[in-house]
Amino acid sequence: MSKSLVPEAPVSAAQSVERRPTDWRTASMQRRVRQRYAAERRFRWLGLAAVVASAAFLLFLLASMLARGAGGFVETRIALPLDLARAGLDVTPAQLRGPRADLALAGAGLERAVDTAAETAFPRVGGAALLSDAAWLRVREAVKRDPGLLGRRATIDVPVASRLDIAFKGGGTRADRAIARTLAPQLSRGLNRDFLGGADSTDPTRAGIWGALKGSLLTMLVTLLLAFPIGVFSALYLEEYAPRNRWTDLIEVSINNLAAVPSIIFGLLGLAVFLGTFHMPRSAALVGGLTLALMTTPVIVIAARNAIGAVPPSIRDAARALGASPVQVVFHHVLPLALPGILTGTIIGMARALGETAPLLMIGMRAFIAAPPERLTDPATVLPVQIFLWSDDVQAGFVEKTSAAIIVLLVFLLAMNGLAIYLRNRFETRW
Amino acid sequence: MSNAPPKMTASGVDVFYGAKQAIRNVSIDVRQEDVTAFIGPSGCGKSTFLRTLNRMNDTIPGARVSGDIRLDGEDVYAKTMDVVQLRARVGMVFQKPNPFPKSIFENVAYGPRIHGLARSRADLAQIVERSLTRAGLWNEVKDRLGDSGTALSGGQQQRLCIARAIAVDPEVILMDEPCSALDPVATARIEELIHDLRGRYAIVIVTHNMQQAARVSQRTAFFHLGQLVEYGDTSDIFTNPREERTKDYITGRYG
């Protein structure tokens, strides 16, 4: 070895015994230093390139989703001239103030009146077919707010049908775009509140994401409430209390394998156990949450065990030597120090659960559900399943809804991760 | 020397790590009024034996202790002995300072708090102040009790650990090479501290430093290869050892 460092050194028998002090200025030494610097630089560039590449991927994803999905949050409205006095709706002012106003207006034929108004206003370009299914509902809201509308002429902005909506946003067939151009003076844009506040619908202009978002929230809540405590307590038991023997080795191997099992198999398990054996309701957030908890728990157990194992033994010794009981050692010292790591693992597991589709399809969460779930046992769907269903729909109007739903899912994910990072920083211990 | 019964007695103690025997048939008395020093070459089992006195070996997988160890006549390894209380009564200071990553105040207050020793918040603050004062750290930290204990220097950390141990008001304090990571000034402070604490607590200290053993202790035990070679008054061990091996060790002929 010394020969390669100092090649100039003459190799004679007498001198090879007595080593000369290292000369740090030889050419080979200088080369070594240069190579070291070059390696450092290469390594830094490599790291930077990797970061830039992943950031570029993320940006591309976000930009393309935003470009395609932003329209999903916007609806096209048409100024519809209405003369409800002439339509002769049979509604009393008392009925309008009562709780059954919706029913009274529907029964009096408001929908037909709105259609007639459209036929009158836009006779040659499509009439009532230009309006969204939700148009008369918008009129109903306006009437409830201002009953005077029933007695005078007025113009109300109502959402248009999907075809016209697409054409006004620059897509669709040439014929539709021509109609949109003709009507352009009457058309306007506005925030699509049905999308943010409603549930699934067969009419893309009425379809909303809130139902799926709420379904996801409820499902995640069930998953978190089950997987987090079970995962953390399992990890604590395995790390702090369980004896090391063949049984615990077996459990460890099983948990590691469970974390790698394809998610659809958990769906089948959920189908067989929760629906088959326990007869829980189909398509419910409760069952979805239970199924995803099966999938998430092993991930949390593994992360928590690593985090707990990384707590220095000297801290445990210090607490024990003061007379802290095993439970006190765990809850006063080990758990607080392991919490950031546990939270990181939990985020990864929950993010995976949030994006999961396959197992939820198995337990029937792919049904068409037109109302947001009120309870955990109500039929529900979740964001990724909703995205899957919409992307599968033949109607052109669902294309931008799909992208918009993806944006909502990504925002949900970002919010969840942001919260987790905040929590982790709060619990981080500075040594 | 007094005739009071010893604070702790060990007789015929063997310790095994799995199949390997680390301590062979050791018998020792620890007296209340003395500082007892354990000396011996590295790996001879000083730490192992020290840990049997407060059952810290219980947590090491595969460790087995046999023989008889008593604290005030009570069998330390009896089924009825409460390990948690035993460790509160027999405190320990480790070789490497290991403060909790909490504030200085919390470090010292932790023990009294879990054992319910303080009647009020003011009482707790008083315990903390008294412990830090006895550990010779109060003046250095009194204005920064909220700072993290891990932000102190090594010597300050070790004194913090001592303060933490005495805050529980133990009867015996075991110190495993408490000065091995410290400079001479910090070492001198801790030796002074041991001097001050003598009599109030029975103290056992493991050390590799012969001068330190001679300075701080009244009784010295020399271990070699898991056996207790010689145990007696420090003055006798250092001036007039009975055993050849002891003499070789303290004169630095091996170690």
Ligand SMILES: Nc1ncnc2c1ncn2[C@@H]1O[C@H](COP(=O)(O)OP(=O)(O)OP(=O)(O)O)[C@@H](O)[C@H]1O
């Ligand atoms: N946890 C353990 N598992 C197995 N063997 C151990 C363990 N701890 C210590 N030993 C062995 O027991 C013997 C005594 O170790 P111990 O730590 O008590 O020595 P020591 O006298 O304190 O040495 P030092 O002065 O270097 O601290 C050594 O041979 C060591 O290898």
Ligand SMILES: [Mg+2]
């Ligand atoms: Mg030791």
